[in-house]
Each structure stands twice: as C-alpha cells, then as structure tokens.
Amino acid sequence: MKKLSFAILMSLYGVHAQAAEIRAMGMGGVSSVGGSYLSAPTNNPALLASQIDETDDFGMILPGLSIEAEDSDDLANGIDEFQDAYDRLEDALDNYQANPDPNADPKMIAKEEKEALIEAFTGLDSELLIGVDAGLVIAGHTRFGSMALFGDTQIDAKLIADIDEDHDSEVIREAKSTEELEDNLNSAAQVIAANVLELGVTYADNYEYQGHQFSVGITLKNQRVDFFNYRENISDFDEDDFDADEYLNDESNFNVDLGMVYKVDQNWTLGLSARNLMSADYSSIEVNDNIVTYKIGPEFTLGAAYQASYVTIAADVELTGTERFNGSEDDSQYASIGIEGDLFKWAQLRLGYKHDIEGNYDGKYTFGLGLAPFGVFHVDLAGQYAEDRKGALGLQLSYTF
Numbered sequence: 001m002k003k004l005s006f007a008i009l010m011s012l013y014g015v016h017a018q019a020a021e022i023r024a025m026g027m028g029g030v031s032s033v034g035g036s037y038l039s040a041p042t043n044n045p046a047l048l049a050s051q052i053d054e055t056d057d058f059g060m061i062l063p064g065l066s067i068e069a070e071d072s073d074d075l076a077n078g079i080d081e082f083q084d085a086y087d088r089l090e091d092a093l094d095n096y097q098a099n100p101d102p103n104a105d106p107k108m109i110a111k112e113e114k115e116a117l118i119e120a121f122t123g124l125d126s127e128l129l130i131g132v133d134a135g136l137v138i139a140g141h142t143r144f145g146s147m148a149l150f151g152d153t154q155i156d157a158k159l160i161a162d163i164d165e166d167h168d169s170e171v172i173r174e175a176k177s178t179e180e181l182e183d184n185l186n187s188a189a190q191v192i193a194a195n196v197l198e199l200g201v202t203y204a205d206n207y208e209y210q211g212h213q214f215s216v217g218i219t220l221k222n223q224r225v226d227f228f229n230y231r232e233n234i235s236d237f238d239e240d241d242f243d244a245d246e247y248l249n250d251e252s253n254f255n256v257d258l259g260m261v262y263k264v265d266q267n268w269t270l271g272l273s274a275r276n277l278m279s280a281d282y283s284s285i286e287v288n289d290n291i292v293t294y295k296i297g298p299e300f301t302l303g304a305a306y307q308a309s310y311v312t313i314a315a316d317v318e319l320t321g322t323e324r325f326n327g328s329e330d331d332s333q334y335a336s337i338g339i340e341g342d343l344f345k346w347a348q349l350r351l352g353y354k355h356d357i358e359g360n361y362d363g364k365y366t367f368g369l370g371l372a373p374f375g376v377f378h379v380d381l382a383g384q385y386a387e388d389r390k391g392a393l394g395l396q397l398s399y400t401f
Contacts, residue, residue, distance in 0.1 A: 022064055022396035026368015026382035027314060027338025028352025032303035033261060033271035034314035034338060038137050038398055041150040041202045044273035044301070045217025046259035048139060048146045049204035055375070059400040061137040066382070066394030068133075070361075073126035074389060075161060082120040086235075089113040090178050097177055106174045118169045121187075125163040129330070131156055133394075135198075145205035150198070156294070156324055157193035161234070182235040190231040192325065194282065194294040197224045204259075212262070219257035226250045229284035229292050247287060253280050255296070267306055275299045293326040312340040321358055333357040338366065345375050350382070362386040376400060 021039030024031050031043035038061050040048035092110035107114075135152035164186040175181040200221025207214055230247045259273040279297040299322055305314035314337070321333040338352030350368035368382035377399055384392035 021061075022066065022380040022382045022394040023340075023348075023350070023368065023370060024338075025066060025384065025392075025394050026350035026352065026366055026370075026380070027312075027340055028316075028336035028354045028364075028366050029334065030303060030305075030314040030316040030336045030338045030352065032259070032273045032301045032316050033269050033305040034303065034312075034316065036398075037146070038139055038148075038400075040139070040204065040217060040259070041137055041148055041200065041219055041221075041257075042135070042152055044259035044261065044271055045202045045219045045257050046204050046215040046261040046271065046273075048148055048202055048215075048217050049141075049206045050215035050261035050263070050269070050271075052141055052146065056141055057401055058140045059137075059398065060139065061135070061396060061398045063134060063136055064394070064396035064398075066133045066392055068131040068384065068392035070129040070386075070390040072388040072390065073123070075124065075126045075128045075159065078120065078123045078126075079161075082117070082124055085113070085117040085120040089117050089172075089181070093175065093178050093181065100176075104176075106176050109176060114172050114175070118172055121163065121168065121172070122165050124161040124187075125165070126161060128159040129157070130159075131392075139202075145203060148202040150200060150202065152198040154196045154198075155193055157191070158325065160190040160192070161187070162190065163187045182233075185233060185235050187234045188231055188288075189234050189237045190290070191228065192230075192284065192292050193228045194325075195226040195228070196296070197226070198222070198255075202257075214263065215261040217259045219259075221255055221257070222252060223255050223280075223296065224250060224252040225282045225294065225296070227282055227284045227292075227294060229287050229290070231287045231290050247285055249285050251282055253278065255280075267308060269305050269307070271301075271303045271305070273299075273301045275301075295323045295326070297323060310342050312342070314338050318357075330360060331358050332361055340368075340370075345372060347371055362388070362390060364390070 021035045021043055024035040024039055027034050035043045035047055037048050037051035038059050089110055092113045096109050132155045137148055137150045139148035168185050168187050171184045198221045200219055202217060202219040204215055204217030228248050256277045257275045262270045264270060276296050277298050282294045284292040300319040301316055302319055303316040316336045318333045321331050324330045334354045334356055336354040340348050340350045342348050348370035352366040354364045364384050364386045366384045370380045372378045380396040382394040
C-alpha cells in the first residue's frame with residue numbers, strides 16, 4: 001500500500017495559485033477598500049488609482065505567497081495511523097499464509113492487528129482542505145491613468161476519505177490474506193484540485209463629478225483551470241499516478257473584473273468590486289464513474305474604510321456567496337473587519353476578523369506585520385487562525401518608487 005500522507009504532499013507540489021494581498025489578509029481579508037494599490041488586480045481594480053499618492057510612480061509585488069489548511073478531524077494524523085495499522089496487518093496475514101491453518105476462525109487470525117486497523121479505519125471519514133496563493137504584480141502610474149500587469153495562480157485542493165465503515169470492518173475481520181483484504185474493501189480515497197492561473201491587465205483612473213471624487217477600474221484577464229481528479233480504492237491509492245494525464249484536464253476562458261471606490265470625505269471611502277463577471281463551470285475527467293465540477297462565478301463585495309494619520313479601519317461584506325466544488329458544503333460568504341496602526345510609514349501592525357455568513361466555516365482571527373524602510377522596500381507578514389487545526393500564513397515582498 002502506498003503512503004497516503006506522501007501522496008498529499010505530491011498532490012500539492014508544483015501547483016498554481018492566485019496571489020493573496022498580504023496587507024489585506026492581516027486585516028481580516030478586507031478587499032474592496034482595504035488593500036494597497038498593488039492589490040488591485042486580485043481585490044478591486046479601482047484601488048490601482050484610489051490608493052496612490054504623490055510619491056507613487058511604480059511598484060511591484062515580487063512575490064506574494066500564502067498557504068491555508070483546514071483539517072478539523074485531524075485526517076493527516078489519522079492517515080498515518082491507518083497506514084501503520086494496515087502494514088502491521090499485512091505482515092501478520094503474510095505470516096499466516098506461510099503456515100495456514102485450514103480450521104482457524106478467520107476472526108481470530110491476527111485479531112489484535114485487525115481490531116487496531118478497524119479502530120484507525122473508522123476515524124478517516126473526513127476531508128483535508130488546502131489552499132495555496134501566489135503571484136506577481138507590476139504597476140505604474142501616469143497622467144493618463146494607472147496600469148498593472150499581473151500573473152496570479154490559485155489552488156483549491158481536497159483530500160477526501162470516503163469510508164464504508166460497516167462493510168469494510170467485516171471484510172477486515174474475515175480476511176485470511178492480503179489479497180482478500182485488498183480486493184474486497186469498498187472505501188476510497190480521493191484527491192481533487194482546481195488550479196486557476198490568471199494572466200491579465202488592470203487599468204484605473206481617478207475622476208471628479210460635481211465635487212464628488214471616485215476611482216473606476218477594470219481588469220481583463222485570461223483564466224486557465226487545470227483540474228485534477230484522482231479517486232481509487234483505499235488499498236490501491238498510489239501517488240505514482242498523480243502525474244498521469246488520464247486524471248488531468250484543462251480549459252481556458254476570458255473574464256472581467258470591475259471596481260469603484262468613492263471618496264466620501266478626507267477620511268471615509270466606500271468601495272464596490274465585481275470579480276469574475278463571466279460565470280463558467282469546469283468539469284474534471286471522469287474517474288471510476290466520478291466527475292467533479294468547479295465553479296467560477298461573479299463575486300460582489302461592498303466595503304467601507306476610515307483612514308486617519310496613523311490608523312485605518314476597514315470592513316467588507318460579500319454580497320454573493322462563493323461556490324467551489326459541486327456536492328460539497330464548501331460555499332462561503334464572508335463579512336470582514338480589520339484595523340491597521342501605522343508608525344510613521346515605517347512599520348504597521350494589523351488585526352482582523354472574518355465571519356462566514358453561510359456557516360460552513362468557523363470565524364477566523366487574523367494578524368499582520370508590515371515593515372517599510374524608506375517607504376521603498378516592503379515586507380508584509382500575515383497569519384490567520386480558527387479553531388480545530390485551521391490556519392493560514394502569508395508573506396509578501398513589494399517595492400514602490
């Protein structure tokens with residue numbers, strides 16, 4: 001039996017992901033008004049113009065990276081325990097096959113090893129969720145407006161253990177050989193991953209109408225989705241198959257983001273972003289009569305921010321829920337709030353909280369730290385925590401001139 005824990009790592013190696021703006025991540029994930037102008041391609045296109053000041057001519061993120069994982073039922077540790085118990089039972093059955101007793105009660109053969117495997121086996125019926133974000137942004141500002149080129153990638157990945165507890169527990173107890181064990185287990189393990197690669201351009205500019213100041217932006221992008229679907233009987237699960245083309249397909253589409261930021265007064269701003277206005281469903285390869293669909297659809301977010309000399313407070317609410325894989329309770333719709341304290345533009349401390357209105361995810365506490373010596377080289381760190389082994393970390397290096 002191949003090591004499933006190693007297979008998890010292999011399923012994540014070399015995947016693509018969409019860049020997270022780490023400043024916003026540290027402030028609860030606020031995106032429509034809470035990010036810097038370099039966050040515009042992934043948050044709100046209008047930020048590219050609204051967040052600049054007189055000293056900004058050019059900037060870039062090189063790179064930004066975040067990793068998020070949720071393992072509420074400790075599936076990763078449970079897999080290791082299951083594998084160890086499975087290997088011990090295989091050894092015991094092989095020893096019995098070398099000297100078989102035709103009158104032996106099957107349930108008494110390697111009884112201790114069988115019961116240990118059943119105990120480890122019944123705790124596997126759960127999911128492990130992993131998300132990885134990374135990307136680059138290059139932005140410049142002129143009297144004709146602001147423009148950014150970007151490349152972002154995002155992965156949503158799941159490891160699923162689908163356990164037939166009653167049937168397979170009886171198979172384990174009755175098995176006299178490793179062949180009977182492998183051939184009759186119904187339980188399966190599955191890895192699904194949707195890798196979204198975005199390449200595009202963002203344009204934004206500032207406008208004034210009857211004394212009202214606002215910024216408008218647009219992002220045009222190409223999206224390529226590489227969809228991996230691998231499902232196999234738990235006894236035949238093999239990480240060597242993860243490179244096989246038969247489990248991977250890809251599809252590309254064009255998409256558009258729009259955004260607006262309205263400056264209410266010297267301190268208050270409102271923002272509205274509309275991402276992925278062209279909806280599309282992406283289907284995986286059929287594997288063992290199993291097809292998975294990944295959805296990319298419109299995401300509308302409304303936000304407000306208050307900014308004074310040394311503090312910024314921002315809040316967001318997603319007006320639409322975000323769907324991902326079909327047949328899974330992984331929809332989300334977040335309301336977020338965050339605060340940033342700024343020490344003379346050289347250092348920033350950030351705190352935030354985000355709540356899932358759909359109720360599928362626990363509330364998440366966030367924190368962040370920014371260092372910006374001379375206002376040119378920026379290092380941003382962020383973390384996120386929720387109960388029951390749910391967390392995220394992010395790092396971003398950026399430059400502004």
